[in-house]
Amino acid sequence: MNGSYRPRGFGGFSVFPPVIKNLLIINAVVFFCQIILNEVMIGGMPGRYILNKWFALNPIGDMFNFQIWQLITYQFMHGGFGHILFNMFALWMFGMEIENLWGSKKFTYYYLTCGVVAGIFQLYLPQLFGSSSAAYTIGASGAIYGVLISFGMLFPERPIYLYFLFPIRAKYLIGFLIILEILLVNSAGSNVARLAHIGGALTGFIFIMLDKSITSPVKTILMGKRSFSSRSSFTNPFKNLGKNFKKGNDNIQDAKYHDINDGNDDQISQEDIDKILDKISMSGYQNLTEKEKKILFEASKKMN
Numbered sequence: 001m002n003g004s005y006r007p008r009g010f011g012g013f014s015v016f017p018p019v020i021k022n023l024l025i026i027n028a029v030v031f032f033c034q035i036i037l038n039e040v041m042i043g044g045m046p047g048r049y050i051l052n053k054w055f056a057l058n059p060i061g062d063m064f065n066f067q068i069w070q071l072i073t074y075q076f077m078h079g080g081f082g083h084i085l086f087n088m089f090a091l092w093m094f095g096m097e098i099e100n101l102w103g104s105k106k107f108t109y110y111y112l113t114c115g116v117v118a119g120i121f122q123l124y125l126p127q128l129f130g131s132s133s134a135a136y137t138i139g140a141s142g143a144i145y146g147v148l149i150s151f152g153m154l155f156p157e158r159p160i161y162l163y164f165l166f167p168i169r170a171k172y173l174i175g176f177l178i179i180l181e182i183l184l185v186n187s188a189g190s191n192v193a194r195l196a197h198i199g200g201a202l203t204g205f206i207f208i209m210l211d212k213s214i215t216s217p218v219k220t221i222l223m224g225k226r227s228f229s230s231r232s233s234f235t236n237p238f239k240n241l242g243k244n245f246k247k248g249n250d251n252i253q254d255a256k257y258h259d260i261n262d263g264n265d266d267q268i269s270q271e272d273i274d275k276i277l278d279k280i281s282m283s284g285y286q287n288l289t290e291k292e293k294k295i296l297f298e299a300s301k302k303m304n
Contacts, residue, residue, distance in 0.1 A: 016092075017099040018278075019108050024088055027140065030076045031084050051077075056136040057119050064136075066123075075115040077138035087140045094151040100280055101154070102214075110150070110207060111143050114200040118142020121199030137193050142200035145181075148174045149204040153218040171218070273299055 016024075037047030057074035058064040078084035099107040122137050151158075152174035159167040181197045208214050209222070276292050288296070 017096060017104060017107075019099055019104045019111070020091065020095050023091060023095075023111070023140075027076055027078070027084060027088055031078050031081075034077060052136050052138070056138045057122065058136050060123055071116045071119045072112065074119060074136075074138050075112070075140045075143055078140070079138055083139060087144050090144050091140070091147060095147045098147060098150050098154070110146065110204070113207065114146025114203045115140065115143035117203040118145070118193075118196040118200035122193050122196040125195050125199075135191070137196060139193065139196075141193065142196035145178070145197045145200035146204035146207075148177065149201045150208060153205070153208050153216045154214075156217055268295055268298065 034048065034051060037051050040047035042050050052058075053065050054067065055070060055073040056077055057070045058066045060066045078087065095107070095111075098110075102110070119137065119142065122142075152170045156169065156171035158170045160170050160173050162168050162173065178198070178201050181194045181201070184192075185194045185198065208216055209219060272295060276288065276296050279288065279292070
């Protein structure tokens with residue numbers, strides 16, 4: 001090595017945790033298929049009609065074609081470029097750190113659960129608000145709101161730069177978005193599945209409150225326990241990689257930098273870093289060895 005570490009590609013696409021990376025790819029591929037099928041006729045019917053009939057979330061009733069798998073498949077379909085762009089940007093921005101913190105298995109279960117319950121909300125609750133819409137539902141927004149609430153609960157003091165200019169703490173911005181969904185839940189003529197957004201956020205909140213392995217400042221306050229100090233220095237997904245993966249656990253100690261530079265600097269390779277990041281993605285930062293922690297922090301220090 002030449003004494004500096006730089007991720008490969010656009011900020012190092014290889015450092016994306018596997019579930020986030022796969023979700024971005026799958027959603028992009030499905031959206032491309034939707035575009036293609038918009039121009040194709042199948043059995044005398046537009047291809048998009050077939051796609052929506054079998055894979056979008058159809059209302060329950062004799063006139064519709066609801067299938068149980070639609071609670072999963074609707075999460076990977078979108079209604080336009082702006083729709084998928086916002087959802088995937090939010091997934092990347094807020095989801096990366098959550099997956100790195102929890103590990104890929106728990107994040108996958110969390111993400112899909114929020115999306116499924118969001119779909120159930122959209123199926124059964126509209127009639128409570130005087131709406132009996134016959135429209136199908138598509139989009140990852142319900143699961144995305146679950147990701148938003150998890151980020152807001154785990155990192156409430158983290159600054160989020162609105163329009164990349166104005167810093168707003170996560171607890172205020174995400175709290176505002178969820179309150180807005182509640183206030184607009186019965187907005188006339190809206191084609192936004194606000195009940196799905198609320199369902200996803202509520203599911204995420206309950207999941208975090210019931211999971212004893214998740215420590216959160218908001219959770220400790222609501223449960224009346226001792227205040228938890230959260231790390232909130234992360235502002236860029238590609239800086240301070242070591243701190244990005246730190247888990248709030250009193251039994252985990254920061255790796256010290258001072259003893260990494262013992263003449264072994266040339267032994268740290270790109271492959272070593274990639275292996276460590278893959279290990280964090282699969283099993284969490286807490287399962288790294290002391291040597292791996294030191295290598296990761298050294299690489300992070302050089303980047304800065």
